[in-house]
Amino acid sequence: MVRRDTTDSPRRRIVEAAVELLEKGGPDAVSTRAVAAAAGMQPPAIYRLFGDKEGLLEAVAEHGYAQFLENKRARLDPEPRDAVEDLRRGWDMVVEFGISRPELFAVMDRATGREAAMAHRAGLEILHGRVRRLAAGGWLRVEEELAAQIIQATGRGAVTTWHSTPAARRDPALLTALREAMVTAVTHAEPTIPRAEAGxxxxxxxxxxxxxxxxxxxxxxxxxxxxxxxxxxxxxxxxxxx
Structure with a gap:
C-alpha cells in the first residue's frame, strides 16, 4: 500500500511544493531552500522528514505513483468487453502520463525506495491482470511474462523517444504506430492502422x-x-x- 498523507500535513505540503517546482524547472529547481519557501516552512523541516534531497525526491516519486495508480484504478474496467481495446487504453494512459508529466515520470522511473517499489508492483499487477484476460480469451500470441515486458518496453520507449525528439518534429502518429506494433507483437488482433500503404x-x-x-x-x-x-x-x- 502506498503511503498517503493527510491533506494538510507538513509532509504533504512539502512534497506537493517539490512536485510543482520539479515540473516547472526540473530536478535542479528542487533545492531544499526553494521547496521550504514554496511550502511556507523552514529548511530543517525537510531534513527532519526526508533526510536529504534524495529522500525528498523519493517521496516525490511515491506521490507520483499514488496519483498515477489512483487514476489508473479509477479508469480500470474489471471485466472489459474487449480485452484488446482495454490493453490499448491502458497503454495509452501510461504514455499520456509520461508525455504530459515528463519530469515527474523521470523521477518515478529512477526511484528505488520501498514505497515507490511497492507502487510500481501494484501497477504491474494491473498490467498482468490485463495480460491474463488476453490469455483467457485466446488473444495472446506469446507467454504472459514476455507480453508484459513488451508492453512495458514499448510504453517506456514511446515516452523516451517523444521527449528526445525536438518539439517541431514530434508526430502523434509515432505513438499510434508503437502501440499497434505492441498489439501485433503480443496478440492475434489486427492493428488499427494499415499494414501497408499505397497511393x-x-x-x-x-x-x-x-x-x-x-x-x-x-x-x-x-x-x-x-x-x-x-x-x-x-x-x-x-x-x-x-
Whole structure:
C-alpha cells in the first residue's frame, strides 16, 4: 500500500511544493531552500522528514505513483468487453502520463525506495491482470511474462523517444504506430492502422527518399520546392489510399 498523507500535513505540503517546482524547472529547481519557501516552512523541516534531497525526491516519486495508480484504478474496467481495446487504453494512459508529466515520470522511473517499489508492483499487477484476460480469451500470441515486458518496453520507449525528439518534429502518429506494433507483437488482433500503404502519400515518401542532394536537372530552388511538395503529400492522411 502506498503511503498517503493527510491533506494538510507538513509532509504533504512539502512534497506537493517539490512536485510543482520539479515540473516547472526540473530536478535542479528542487533545492531544499526553494521547496521550504514554496511550502511556507523552514529548511530543517525537510531534513527532519526526508533526510536529504534524495529522500525528498523519493517521496516525490511515491506521490507520483499514488496519483498515477489512483487514476489508473479509477479508469480500470474489471471485466472489459474487449480485452484488446482495454490493453490499448491502458497503454495509452501510461504514455499520456509520461508525455504530459515528463519530469515527474523521470523521477518515478529512477526511484528505488520501498514505497515507490511497492507502487510500481501494484501497477504491474494491473498490467498482468490485463495480460491474463488476453490469455483467457485466446488473444495472446506469446507467454504472459514476455507480453508484459513488451508492453512495458514499448510504453517506456514511446515516452523516451517523444521527449528526445525536438518539439517541431514530434508526430502523434509515432505513438499510434508503437502501440499497434505492441498489439501485433503480443496478440492475434489486427492493428488499427494499415499494414501497408499505397497511393500518393507512399509514393511521395519513396520519391523524397530517392532524391539526391543535388540534381543537375533541377535548380536548387526547384529541388527545394519539390521536396516541400513531397513532404506535404507524404504527411497528407487523405492521400494514403490510391
Amino acid at each position: 500518393p502519400a507512399a509514393a511521395a515518401r519513396a520519391l523524397r527518399a530517392a532524391l539526391p542532394d543535388d540534381a543537375d536537372v533541377l535548380s536548387d530552388a526547384e529541388l527545394h520546392l519539390l521536396r516541400e511538395w513531397l513532404t506535404r503529400l507524404a504527411a497528407d492522411r487523405s492521400a494514403t489510399q490510391a
